[in-house]
Amino acid sequence: xxxxWILRTAxxxxxxxxxxxxxxxxxxxxxxxxxxxxLHFIVLQRPEAPVVSVLxxxxxxxxxxxxxxxxxAHMFEHMAFKGTDTLGTTNWAAEKKTLAEIEALYDKIxxxxxxxxxxxxxxxxxxxxxxxxxIEKANSxxxxxxxxxxxxxxxxxGMNASTSGEATTYFYSLPSNRLELWFLLTSQVFKNPIMxxxxxxxxxxxxxxxxxxxxNPQGKMVQLLLQTTFLSHPQRNIIGWAxxxxxxRANAAxxxxxxxxxxxxxxxxxxxxVDPKEAKRLADQYFSSLPAGPAPPRVITEEGKQEGERxxxxxxxxxxxxxxxxxxxxxxxxxxxxxxxxxxxxxSGRTGVIYKELxxxxxxxxxxxxxxxxxxxxxxxxxxxxxxxxxxxxxEENEKALQEIIERVKKEKIxxxxxxxxxxxxxxxxxxxxxxxxGMAMRLxxxxxxxxxxxxxxxxxxxxxxxxxxxxxxxxxxxxxDSGRTVVHSHAPKKEDSK
Numbered sequence: 001x002x003x004x005w006i007l008r009t010a011x012x013x014x015x016x017x018x019x020x021x022x023x024x025x026x027x028x029x030x031x032x033x034x035x036x037x038x039l040h041f042i043v044l045q046r047p048e049a050p051v052v053s054v055l056x057x058x059x060x061x062x063x064x065x066x067x068x069x070x071x072x073a074h075m076f077e078h079m080a081f082k083g084t085d086t087l088g089t090t091n092w093a094a095e096k097k098t099l100a101e102i103e104a105l106y107d108k109i110x111x112x113x114x115x116x117x118x119x120x121x122x123x124x125x126x127x128x129x130x131x132x133x134x135i136e137k138a139n140s141x142x143x144x145x146x147x148x149x150x151x152x153x154x155x156x157x158g159m160n161a162s163t164s165g166e167a168t169t170y171f172y173s174l175p176s177n178r179l180e181l182w183f184l185l186t187s188q189v190f191k192n193p194i195m196x197x198x199x200x201x202x203x204x205x206x207x208x209x210x211x212x213x214x215x216n217p218q219g220k221m222v223q224l225l226l227q228t229t230f231l232s233h234p235q236r237n238i239i240g241w242a243x244x245x246x247x248x249r250a251n252a253a254x255x256x257x258x259x260x261x262x263x264x265x266x267x268x269x270x271x272x273x274v275d276p277k278e279a280k281r282l283a284d285q286y287f288s289s290l291p292a293g294p295a296p297p298r299v300i301t302e303e304g305k306q307e308g309e310r311x312x313x314x315x316x317x318x319x320x321x322x323x324x325x326x327x328x329x330x331x332x333x334x335x336x337x338x339x340x341x342x343x344x345x346x347x348s349g350r351t352g353v354i355y356k357e358l359x360x361x362x363x364x365x366x367x368x369x370x371x372x373x374x375x376x377x378x379x380x381x382x383x384x385x386x387x388x389x390x391x392x393x394x395x396e397e398n399e400k401a402l403q404e405i406i407e408r409v410k411k412e413k414i415x416x417x418x419x420x421x422x423x424x425x426x427x428x429x430x431x432x433x434x435x436x437x438x439g440m441a442m443r444l445x446x447x448x449x450x451x452x453x454x455x456x457x458x459x460x461x462x463x464x465x466x467x468x469x470x471x472x473x474x475x476x477x478x479x480x481x482d483s484g485r486t487v488v489h490s491h492a493p494k495k496e497d498s499k
């Protein structure tokens with residue numbers, strides 16, 4: 001049985017190895033439909049095992065956070081699996097009443113804070129005690145983990161969610177004969193979202209920020225890098241500002257949901273042992289009543305042209321690190337594939353130019369790599385180069401070596417054997433990401449939402465195959481330029497002279 005499954009999987013993925021020329025074979029397994037309210041479904045039949053992976057991708061992320069409310073997209077991610085008005089509560093009527101009381105108290109707190117120095121400290125302290133008691137009361141009605149427990153009892157696994165700068169995704173897998181449960185629960189959550197334990201989760205998100213961006217040296221570096229590379233674009237702060245997170249409100253989260261979680265801004269993918277006709281019937285039954293709503297506002301803030309090198313330094317006692325970025329266009333640009341091959345040629349594991357020179361030959365770094373677009377695909381981003389200096393070596397030595405490599409690839413063609421190897425690695429990496437129902441669901445949703453067509457999965461391979469050594473030299477000259485460079489590094493703080 002195991003060998004049969006491997007053969008079937010190989011047969012399914014074989015078209016991907018060949019690119020768009022065998023797209024028609026793959027299309028036979030895919031069914032698409034859009035409900036009248038604009039909600040789009042992609043159904044992929046993979047009957048090798050009686051399981052399905054289900055995924056919802058919403059075209060909203062950290063870049064869509066309103067000013068003063070950064071972290072809001074991430075906050076709603078924490079709400080999605082809290083349950084419904086019948087699941088996750090021991091007394092919905094009492095819980096609903098108390099949740100409304102909490103918001104009313106926070107309204108009063110905001111009024112008092114907005115008075116500034118004219119506000120009453122005593123009144124504010126009294127209101128804060130009241131809201132704390134109300135939150136505890138509301139939480140007492142919560143049947144914790146009821147949603148995830150129900151999924152688990154029905155054989156569901158891998159329930160999770162993620163928020164990036166450009167999208168929010170919810171996903172898990174379950175037996176195919178329990179698919180209707182997903183339709184039922186997901187439709188209830190999106191029809192009537194409940195801000196259950198919102199303020200408890202707000203503390204969780206705040207702690208996540210503390211751990212990722214305030215206590216973690218590399219997290220600090222990445223945050224500084226984003227804020228130095230991008231001066232105006234919202235993706236410069238995906239995780240949210242601490243003060244914003246601490247003041248997020250449940251009513252703001254619900255308002256955010258109503259604006260962005262409209263059917264036309266979502267795509268749902270079902271991959272596995274599924275009957276497309278039955279999936280269509282269930283979609284009509286459970287999701288047709290979702291109100292269409294107006295199209296959400298797009299991100300209109302654009303990053304201006306960078307006209308000179310930017311530098312930033314952070315003091316830390318941890319291992320020194322060096323980050324170098326160069327501005328680049330988004331994934332819709334024709335140069336996306338050449339930039340991907342260029343990054344692979346520079347840093348594809350131990351065979352990449354950067355690794356071989358900095359780590360193996362010159363012994364300047366413990367680790368060195370490159371990323372074609374480390375921030376995302378929807379918006380113009382940055383080409384990243386990164387190294388960790390070795391013992392006794394400096395970030396200055398690493399930066400000089402990286403710059404020498406960049407200048408060389410602008411003047412000398414990268415060896416064809418290296419390019420062929422990188423193309424094979426890119427193709428293999430894509431196929432590895434498609435070796436499961438969930439991997440396929442994620443790729444289909446991502447490509448549909450970004451490019452308007454999941455078939456981009458196939459054409460990406462063809463685009464990579466067409467990249468030449470001349471293309472690599474051209475994009476290096478075009479994008480890896482001094483005026484678009486940002487350098488961020490860390491070093492140990494200078495010790496004060498003893499007096």
